[in-house]
Amino acid sequence: MYWIGYDIGSSSVKAALVSSADGSEIARVQQPKKEMPIDAPQPGWGEQDPDLWWEQVQLATRELLEKTGIKADAVKGIGISYQMHGLVVVDQDLKPLRPSIIWCDSRAVAAGEALLQKAGEAECRERLLNAPGNFTLSKLFWVRENQPELFKKIHKIMLPGDYIALRLSGRCTTTASGLSEGILWDFKEEQPAAWLMETAGIDPGLLPDIVPTFGPQSELDESGAEACGLKKGTPILYRAGDQPNNALSLDVMEPGEVAATGGTSGVVYAVTDRTQTREMNRVNNFAHVNHSAENPRIGKLLCINGTGIQYSWMQQQVSEDTDYAEMNQMAARIPVGSQGLRIFPFGNGAERMLSNILVGARISGLSFNTHKRDHLFRAALEGIAFSFVYGMEIMAADGVNLRKIRAGNDNLFRARPFAETVATLTGATIEMVATTGAVGAARAAAVAGGAFPSMTAATATDKVQLEYAPVPGKEPYQQAYAHWKNELNHILKTHTT
Numbered sequence: 001m002y003w004i005g006y007d008i009g010s011s012s013v014k015a016a017l018v019s020s021a022d023g024s025e026i027a028r029v030q031q032p033k034k035e036m037p038i039d040a041p042q043p044g045w046g047e048q049d050p051d052l053w054w055e056q057v058q059l060a061t062r063e064l065l066e067k068t069g070i071k072a073d074a075v076k077g078i079g080i081s082y083q084m085h086g087l088v089v090v091d092q093d094l095k096p097l098r099p100s101i102i103w104c105d106s107r108a109v110a111a112g113e114a115l116l117q118k119a120g121e122a123e124c125r126e127r128l129l130n131a132p133g134n135f136t137l138s139k140l141f142w143v144r145e146n147q148p149e150l151f152k153k154i155h156k157i158m159l160p161g162d163y164i165a166l167r168l169s170g171r172c173t174t175t176a177s178g179l180s181e182g183i184l185w186d187f188k189e190e191q192p193a194a195w196l197m198e199t200a201g202i203d204p205g206l207l208p209d210i211v212p213t214f215g216p217q218s219e220l221d222e223s224g225a226e227a228c229g230l231k232k233g234t235p236i237l238y239r240a241g242d243q244p245n246n247a248l249s250l251d252v253m254e255p256g257e258v259a260a261t262g263g264t265s266g267v268v269y270a271v272t273d274r275t276q277t278r279e280m281n282r283v284n285n286f287a288h289v290n291h292s293a294e295n296p297r298i299g300k301l302l303c304i305n306g307t308g309i310q311y312s313w314m315q316q317q318v319s320e321d322t323d324y325a326e327m328n329q330m331a332a333r334i335p336v337g338s339q340g341l342r343i344f345p346f347g348n349g350a351e352r353m354l355s356n357i358l359v360g361a362r363i364s365g366l367s368f369n370t371h372k373r374d375h376l377f378r379a380a381l382e383g384i385a386f387s388f389v390y391g392m393e394i395m396a397a398d399g400v401n402l403r404k405i406r407a408g409n410d411n412l413f414r415a416r417p418f419a420e421t422v423a424t425l426t427g428a429t430i431e432m433v434a435t436t437g438a439v440g441a442a443r444a445a446a447v448a449g450g451a452f453p454s455m456t457a458a459t460a461t462d463k464v465q466l467e468y469a470p471v472p473g474k475e476p477y478q479q480a481y482a483h484w485k486n487e488l489n490h491i492l493k494t495h496t497t
Contacts, residue, residue, distance in 0.1 A: 001019075001020035001074060001076045001451070002017045002018065002019060002020065002026060002070055002074050002075050002076065003017070003018050003020065003075070003076060003077050003078075003079065003442040003443070003445045003446040003449065003451070004016070004017055004061070004064070004075050004077075004078050004079070004230075004442055004445070005017075005018070005078070005079040005080070005081065005437075005438045005439060005440065005441030005442030005443070005444070005445060006057060006060070006078070006079070006080050006081065006082075006164065006438060006441060007081045007082075007242065007245075007436065007437035007438040007441060008053050008057070008080065008081065008082040008083060008160055008161060008164055009082075009083055009242065009263075009264070010036065010038060010046075010048060010083050010102055010103065010104070010264065011035040011036060011263075011264055012030050012031060012032060012035060012036060012056065013030070013031050013053060013056035013057055013060050014028065014029070014030045014060070014436060014437065014438040015028070015029050015030075015031075015057070015060035015061055015063075015064050015438055016028040016029075016064075016436065016438035016439045016441075016442050017064055017068060017070065017075075017442065018439060018442040018443055018446060018458075020076070020446060020451045022460065022461050023443050023446065023451075023452060023457070023458040023459060023460065023461055024461045025435075025439050026068055026070070027064060027067055027068045028064075028436065028438060028439065029060050029063045029064050029067065030060065031056040031057075031059040031060040031063065032056060032059075036048065036052060036053075036056070038102070038104070039099065042107070044105070044106035044107065044349055044350065044358055045101075045105050045106070045107050046101070046102045046103070046104040046105040046106075046349065047099035047100060047101060047102060047105065048086075048099060048100050048102055049096070049099050049100070050088050050096045050099075050100050050160070050163045051096065053160065053163070053164060054163075054164060054167045057164055057167070057168075057228065058227050058228050061228040061229060061230065062228065062229045065229055065230075072225075072229060072230045072231040072234075073231050075230060075231065075234055076234070076235075076449055076451075077234065077235050077236070077237040077445040077446065077448070077449040078168070078220075078230075078234060078235065078236045078237065078238075078445055079236075079237060079238035079239070079440075079441030079442050079443070079444045079445030079446075079448075080161045080164055080165060080236065080238065080239045080240075080441055081161070081239075081240060081241070081242050081245035081246075081437045081438065081440065081441040082159065082160040082161030082164065082239075082240075082241060082242060083102060083103050083160050083241075083242055084103055084159070084181045084241035084242055084243060085102075085103040085134075085135050085136055085139075085159075085181055085182065085241075086100045086101065086102040086103055086136070086159060086160040087100060087101045087136050087139040087140055087143070087157065087159075087182075088100045088157070088158040088159065088160060088162070088163045089140070089143065089150075089154045089156075089157050089158075090154070090155055090156050090157075090158065090163075090166075090172070091153050091154070091155050092155045094155070094156070094166060094170075094172060096163075097150055097153055097154060098143075098147070098150060100160060100163075101139045101142075101143075102160070103265075104265070104305055104348055104349040105134075105139070105349065106134060106349040106350035106356075106358055107139070107142055108134045108135075108138035108139045108141065108142040109133075109134045109138075109350050109356045109358075111132075111138045111139075111141045111142040111145065112131065112132040112133045112134050112135070112138035112141075112356075114141075115132040115137070115138060115141055115196075115199065115200055116131045116132050118199050118200070119132070119196055119199050124196075124280065125277065125280050126188060127186045127187060127188045127189070127193065128183055128185070128186065128187065128193060128196070128280075129187055129275065129276075129277050129280060129284075129285035129298065130183050130280045130281075130284050130285055130286075131183075131280050131281050132183050132196070133183065133281065133284070133352060133356065134350060134352070134356055135181070135182055135183045136157075136159065136181070136182030136183065136184065137182055137183050137184050137196065137197070137200065137202075138183070140157055140200075140202060140206075141200045141201075141202065144200070144201060144202060154206060155206075156172050156206055156207070156208050157206045157207065157208075158172065158174060158208060159174060159178045159181070159182060159241070161178065161239050161240070161241070162174045162178065162208060162239070165217065165218060165236055165239060167224060167227075168218075168220050168221075168224035168228070168236060169217075169218035169219060169220055169221055169224055169236060170218075170221040170223065170224065171209075171218040172208040172209065173208050173209050173210070173211045173217055173218060174207065174208045174209070174210060174211070175210065175211060175212065175213045175217075175239055175240070176190075176210060176213065176287055176291070177213045177240055177241070177244060177286065177287045177288070177289055177291065178213075178239065178240070178241065179192055179193075179207070179210070180286045180287035180291075181241045181244075181286050183196070184196070184197070184207070185287060187275055187287070187296075187298075190293040192204060192207055192210070211239075213238065213239065213240055213289050213290075214237070214238055214289065214290070214444065214447065214448040215237065215448050216235055216236075216237060216448075217235070217236045217237065217238075217239060218235075218236050219232075219233050219234065219235050219236070220232055220233060220234045220235075220236070235449070236445075237444075237445040237448035237449050238289075238441060238444040238445045238447075238448050240289045240441075240444070241286070242437055243259075243261070243267050243269050243299070243301055243303075244269070244286065244288055244289050244299050245289070245437050245440050245441055245444070246259055246261050246267070246269065246408060246437055246440065247259035247269045247271065247288070247289075247299060248289050248440050248444055248455060249408065249435045249436065249437055249439060249440025249441075249443070249459075250406040250407070250408065250433055250435065250440075250459075251406075251455050251456055251459045251462075252269070252271055252406055253271065253288070253289075253290055253297070253455055254271060254297075255271055255272050255273045255297070256271070256272075256401055257270070257271050257406070258270045258271075258400070258401075258402060258404065258405045258406065258428075259405070259406050259407070260388075260405050260406070260407045260413070260430075261407065261408055261410055262307055262308055262384070262407070262410040262411065262412025262413055262418070263307075263308050263410055264307070264308045264309045264312075264348075265303055265304060265305050265306070265307055265308065265309070265348070266303070266304040266307030266308065266384060266387065266388055266412070267301060267302065267303050267304070268301075268302040268388065268391060268392060268395060268402075268405070269299050269300070269301050269302075270299070270300045270395060270400045270401075270402070271288055271297055271298070271299055271300075272297075272298050272300055272399070272400070273295070273296050273297060273298070274296075274298065274399065275296050275298060277300075277398060278397070278398050278399075279394060279395075279397070279398040281352070281355055281356075282302075282352060282353050282354070282355060282391075282394050283300055283301065283302050283353075283391075283394055283395055283398055284300070284301045284302075284303070284352065285298050285299070285300055285301070286298070286299045286301060287299070289444070300395060300398065300400055302353060302391040302392070302394065302395055303352055303353070304345070304346075304351065304353055304384075304387045304388065304391060305346070305348040305349045305350075305351055306345040306346045306347050306348035306349075306351070306361060306387075307345055307384045307387065307388075307412065308384075308410070308411065308412055309347075309348050310343075310345035310347065310348070310361060310380060310383070310384065311324070311327075311380055311381070311384065311411070311412065313347075314327075314376060314377065314380045315327060318373060318376055319373055319377075322373075324411045324414075324415075325414075327377045327415075328377075328381075328411075328414065328415040328416065328417070330373065330374040330377050330378075331374060331377040331378040331380075331381050331415065331417045332378075332416055332417050333374055334374050334375050334377075334378035334417075335476070336382075336421075336476040336477055336480055337382075337476060337479065337480035337483075338371075338375050338378045338379035338382060338480075339367075339370055339371065339375060340365040340367070340370075341363070341364075341365050341366060341367075341371050341375050341376070341378075341379040342363075342364045342365050342379060342382075342383065342483065342484050342487060343361070343362070343363050343364075343376075343379045343380050343382070343383035344359070344361060344362040344363075344364070344383055344387075344484075344487075344488060344491065345361055345380070345383045345384050345387055346358075346359045346360060346361055346362075346387075347360050347361030348361075353387075353390070353391045353394065354492060357492065357495060359491055359492070359495050362491065363379075364487060378417055381412075381415050381417045381418040381421070382417065382418075382421055382480065382484070383484070384412065384418060385417075385418045385419075385421035385422045385425075386421070386425075386480075386481050386484045386485065388422050389421075389422060389425045389426060389481060390485060390488070392426055402426050402427075402428045403427070403428055403429070404428060404429050404431070405428050405429070405430045405431070406430075406431050406432075406433060407430055407431070407432050407433070408432070408433065408434075408435055408436065408437075409432060409433070409434040409435070409436070409465065413430065413432050413466075414432070414466070416468075419432075419466075419468040420468055420471055421477055421481075422468075423468045423469060423470050423471070424470040424471050424474045424477045425474070425477055425478065425481055426470075427470055428470075429467065429468070429469050429470075430467065430468040431464045431466075431467050432464065432465045432466040432467070432468075433462050433463070433464055433465060434462070434463070434465045435459070435462055443455065443458040443459060444458075446458055
């Protein structure tokens with residue numbers, strides 16, 4: 001028996017098959033082979049057609065089955081991971097009314113601030129563990145205020161993973177963990193935050209039916225099965241946003257455990273059992289995949305939008321003929337601090353870590369006589385690492401223990417200058433495990449389907465591939481970070497004034 005997992009990203013859709021025997025990965029594919037486009041009708045906006053994701057799911061599934069020779073009836077269940085915070089709105093026929101406003105879109109910052117003022121900071125802190133921010137509900141509030149005729153046609157709202165489940169099954173559903181990432185979940189009442197929707201002038205009836213994060217959610221209907229080459233009736237057993245799912249993939253499930261990722265964006269995700277927070281703006285608090293009222297599991301999430309996308313930009317614009325491994329080697333030849341060159345990787349929308357300020361990416365201290373490509377690569381990696389450290393300081397002040405971090409096999413964590421900078425400045429040991437979100441989603445479906453008793457059992461075949469510890473002689477790192485942080489604080493001060 002096999003289990004299939006999808007990871008619906010903004011760059012691509014990945015699909016993986018794992019075995020019921022030991023949870024090992026059988027095969028993995030990606031569609032499209034190059035990145036999907038993100039439309040930006042205005043600066044700071046980001047939109048994608050939801051049916052573009054669905055097309056890639058179909059292509060990836062058929063490629064996966066053809067590549068492995070596995071028959072459709074051998075696939076016993078489906079798990080879905082997806083890009084968080086996106087808004088999909090559909091009409092009575094369950095067709096999208098507009099492109100999805102995705103995670104990196106900044107247009108709803110002001111709408112979120114207005115909603116916070118309407119709802120009250122104390123109420124949001126106690127019941128939501130977050131400010132409305134630039135999340136799904138705020139994006140819907142923006143549609144209500146700016147596209148009123150379209151808003152009137154909305155039958156249901158969904159997250160990106162909900163839409164893929166809809167296309168597979170014909171059923172419109174969501175989860176409590178998904179609603180929490182949209183700031184639509186009341187942790188005090190353990191139910192949808194209908195009061196907040198009503199405060200925003202939005203009918204709570206727009207929410208889909210709620211199904212368990214783990215467990216039977218729906219089954220493939222004839223249309224979904226035929227489109228993907230799967231068997232009608234195959235159950236969808238798991239669904240979660242990409243960062244909670246990334247933590248699950250690394251078996252980060254219990255209080256005190258921390259996961260990190262360095263994809264298009266950079267994320268630190270720490271699990272706690274505390275349903276209180278001092279930070280509800282710069283760090284966000286979501287229901288983890290195993291959260292329940294009886295056993296709270298809150299994922300404290302720090303997100304930096306402009307991380308991997310900056311390194312990708314650097315490769316494409318500065319050295320298109322150089323791959324990431326070569327860039328990492330070139331960066332490693334440059335001393336800590338990049339000889340005064342500093343890069344601030346904040347060019348991918350408003351940064352929640354910076355209180356939703358849109359500061360843009362910046363290069364500072366560039367000397368035409370000193371700095372070469374190698375310096376640019378080192379400074380890019382250091383700027384991303386310093387951003388992680390800056391955010392981790394905020395998390396530490398909110399009670400997060402950062403002594404040990406688990407990370408997936410991302411390029412950024414394969415870059416020694418990046419990983420050693422983070423480890424040395426935080427004092428944390430970083431373990432890298434070769435797994436992916438699609439594999440994690442497939443394993444989660446297997447757990448929900450009864451093939452394994454826990455994620456620990458499902459991930460037993462995973463091994464630590466690399467480990468980074470703080471390096472001796474941390475003074476150069478501390479000095480370089482202090483200069484970077486001082487300049488960032490100056491940027492923030494001049495920007496906000």
